[in-house]
Amino acid sequence: MNAxxxxxxxxxxxxxxxxxPYVYQEGCVYAGRELEISAENDFIQATCALERVAALLMRLREIGVYDNSAIAIISDHGNYLLESRRASSPSRASLIGSANPTFAFKPVQSEGPIEVRQNEVHIGDFGATLCDGLQVCSVPQGVSALSPSGARTRVFYDYRWENDFWSADSIETLKKYEINGPIGSLSSWSLGAELPVGEPMAIADMDNAGDFLISGWGGLEGWGVWSIAESAYLAFTSPPGAGAVRVRARGFVADGIPRRTVSVSYRGQELASIPFSLTDSKVEFDIPLPDDRENVVELEFRITDPVSPKFLGLSEDTRNLGIGLEAISFLPENKPTSAQIP
Incomplete structure (x- = not known):
């Protein structure tokens, strides 16, 4: 480049x-191989990139064009596959990290220390910010990061890259989210299934099961879905007038594991404890909704020692199963729920 x-x-x-892939070691030394995905290797790789950016900025100062230049440092997404420290939701920490991109802007002839703003900005705001900073253009989309954005709806598309996308006309797995408010707050996101009160819905029949089954679940089957991790999360929009969630479920029990207990909690507060046994492998239970809940409720199903059918010699299925969800419905407030599960 020249000026x-x-x-x-x-x-x-x-x-x-x-x-x-991460390929740099300390000191920006090329490792010669792909390194594991970790916060440490992410920090090393990002540091190497930013050191080169800093070298470029210093060179602009040396040749006398830095002050008269508008400079933007942006990223299309945030910490890919790493959890955000801003997240109020443990199961959504990776998603929130991906939607939290780098965005820095230096206007022409700017002076003083770097100013940190709380605006919820992203790559779609680059054009509006550049035009605002230079005062020479305008764009129909985006919000300038140089001015208070106020209330806004930000759109974020989530996906995981696959090599087949190079030749694809569209990405079928692309998921659209709308964010209204602080990105780290679960209530700001358009998350979870919206189900009416009093009408049970079979999990296998849900068109929006991907929004409802957040993490820790396997693929949908004809009867429902199995948990496949020690913690499995559901998220749903709490409908007006709902006082409890009624769930019909089955427990993965067998001769090698005749009893199992699954706890259900909200923000670390246990709401229910469900026992399964060989004689009671299918149950229906109610989960009371907390009075202090947000608009979006995220429930954690914690399974002690999930185990695979293959480990027990039952089949070739290697998934570590615990609880299987069959159907869900919401009960109105003040309606008696089923007997308390010990």
Missing amino acids: QAPTPTSKFLHLFTTHP
């Missing part, structure tokens, strides 16, 4: 060193 053009010029640099 010899007689008219204002824009440059766009795309740094691939910020992307997985």
Whole structure:
């Protein structure tokens, strides 16, 4: 690059060193192989990229064009596959991390220390920010990061890259979210299934099961879905007038594991404890909804020692199963629930 053009010029640099796979060791030494995905390796790789950016900025100062340049440092997504520390939801920490991108902007002839703002900005705001900073253009989309954004709806598309996407016309697994408010708050996201009060819905028949079954669940089967981890999460929009959730479920029990207990909690507070046995492997139970709940309720199903059918010699299924969800419904407030489960 050079700065010899007689008219204002824009440059766009795309740094691939910020992307997985992680291949740098301490000191930005090329490892010669792909390293594991971890916060430590992510920090090393990001540091190497930012050191090169800093070197470029210093060079702009040396040749006398830094002050007269508008500079933006942005990313299309945040900490890919790593959990955000801003997340109020443990099962959503990775998603929130992905939706929390780097966004820094230096206007022309700016002075003073770096200012940190709380605006919820993203890559779609780059054009509006650039036009606002230069005062030479306008764009129909986005919100300038240089001005208070106030209430806004931000759209975020989540996906996991696959090599087949190179030749695909569309990404079928693309999931759209709308964010209204602080990105770290679960209530700001358009999450969870919306189900009416009093009408049971079979899990296998849900069109929006992907929104409802957040993490820790296997694929949908003809009867419902199995948990496949020690913790499995559900998220749903709490409908007006709902006082409890009624769940019909089955427990993964067998001769090698004749009894199992699954606890259900909200924000660490246990709401129910469900026992399963060989004689009572299918049960229906009620989960009272807390009075202090947010609009979006996230329930954690914690399974002690999930085990696979293959380990027990029952089949070739290697998934560690615990509880299977069959149907769910909401009970009105003040309606008596079923007997308390010990």
